[in-house]
Amino acid sequence: MVAEGRVATPARAAEGRIATPARAAEGRIATPAQAAEAPAAGASSVVVGTAVTASTALTRLFVDGLTS
């Protein structure tokens, strides 16, 4: 998913202006290769959650790799 929001720099915020749109790719990005695809999809940032925070899911991938 690519979500669009707006980022205001402190200077722009002080002027009451809106800065350039920011688009974040988020959800089910689990590998560096998937993250690397984000700019081509129009994203300026990537949010990685489960792949780097969920120890149970990471352990399952490791165990599955050992047993398959």
Ligand SMILES: CC(=O)N[C@H](C=O)[C@@H](O)[C@H](O)[C@H](O)COP(=O)(O)O
């Ligand atoms: C469940 C949960 O904690 N969701 C978070 C919000 O509460 C999200 O920010 C995700 O971490 C983010 O969308 C990344 O998603 P994925 O976990 O698919 O990489």
